[in-house]
Amino acid sequence: MTFAHDASLAGAEARHAGDHDAVAASVAPPVSFERFYTVIPAGGVGTRLWPLSRANAPKFLHDLTGSGTTLIRGTYERLAPLTGERVVVVTGEQHRDAVRAQLPEVDEDDLVLEPSPKDSAAAIGLAAAILHRRSADIIMGSFAADQVIAPVDAFQAAVREAVATAATGKIVTIGITPTHPSTAFGYIRRGERLEVDHAPSARQVAEFVEKPGEARAAQYVADGDYLWNAGMFVAPVGLLLQHLRAAEPQLHAGLVEIAEAWGTSRQDEVMQRIWPSLPKTAIDYAVAEPAADAGDVAVIPGDFTWDDVGDFAAIARLNPAHEQDEMTVLGEKARVYSDQSSGVVVSDTQRVVALIGVQDIVVVDTEDALLVTTTDHAQSVKQAVEALREKGDSDVL
Secondary structure: OEEOOOOOHHHHHHOOOOOOOOOOOOOOOOEEHHHEEEEEEEOOOOHHHOOOOEOOEOHHHOOOOOOOOOHHHHHHHHHHHHHOOOEEEEEEHHHHHHHHHHOOOOOHHHEEEEOOOOHHHHHHHHHHHHHHHHOOOOEEEEOOOOOEEEOHHHHHHHHHHHHHHHOOOOEEEEEEOOOOOOOOOOEEEEEEEOOOOOOOOOEEEEEEEOOOOHHHHHHHHHHOOEEEEEEEEEEEHHHHHHHHHHHOHHHHHHHHHHHHHOOOOOHHHHHHHHHHHOOOOOHHHHHHHHHHHOOOEEEEEEOOEEEOOOOHHHHHHHOOOOOOOOEEEEOOOOEEEEEOOOEEEEEOOOOEEEEEOOOOEEEEEOOOOEEEEEHHHHHHHHHHHHHHHHHOOHHHO
8 A cells, every 4th residue: 555645754854953864865755555564562561460461471472352362463463454574573582482472474583582671662662773774764653562452444544544644754653532531541632733645633742641630631531632642653763763862862872783783693792781781761751752842743543442451450341241140251261150249250270269249359360379359459459469579479470
């Protein structure tokens, strides 16, 4: 699919003063999806989903929706019609075999393994630096491995608009139309409408807003100009790296050095030497917010359902309970008896779980750990994980 009237990436980047390193002197050809690459950051343990999600088996490796598809596989399949085999996955070294098993289509050269977690700026920035060395014309889209989205065609339509907008020299985020005044997400305030061919809903980003309190969240939803920040970014790789260099020069320099050695005999040595010294920060702080202040960020509204499956209350939402017993049950081996009870049970064992007269309960039963809470307290599971770590019980984390 070709956007025949989009401005060239080279010409757009040239308008950003002080950074002409990767800008070609000639006009680039029209934008095509052949220049678009998917980047899937697959990191984060998902501590609010403990003991199901753990360091060696994080949530993106699980089927949390009862669909028969893991979260990372679902992410790949949503984007495959747009980028085909042009997919880069960034994940931890310990997850290599599991990711390869779930995404056999991804080439070994497109699997970027982190020696240790460094937050999203390092993960996404390294992917951008590696792709930039392949071609300065690449537009990359970063989409987390652990999100649930439907319908797929509405998501893909938003991505197409984002690519068209990115081709004009913008970092583009896809903001989710809020369904309720959530305090769990950051927000994006929309600014003026942009005139972009093939992207009629593109708007300037006025500002990114941190997670609000309940009253402020209700105000945002009523206002109508605020969207949830889902952490989806589509951008020319050169422009993303330009802003990363301005805001986080040490991080930028380290990632570029790693990328320069990528695919050579020096790759492992450089990665092991540079990676531990890199600062940890989120892509929002390192790129998105300063770029928005500079007027370089646009937003496409996503009119689709979206959930980052952040806790067990989300699993209950995403897996409608059987009408008879109001209990959501996940797990091939699960053996659950429920009477006048509601909630969610996730079981990795064949132990019988009997629930009588309890409402909105959460039970997660694994071989070496048992969690019992309620959907109202699902966010507090993270505190239990932190307490166990402090006590030295890291064997179950």
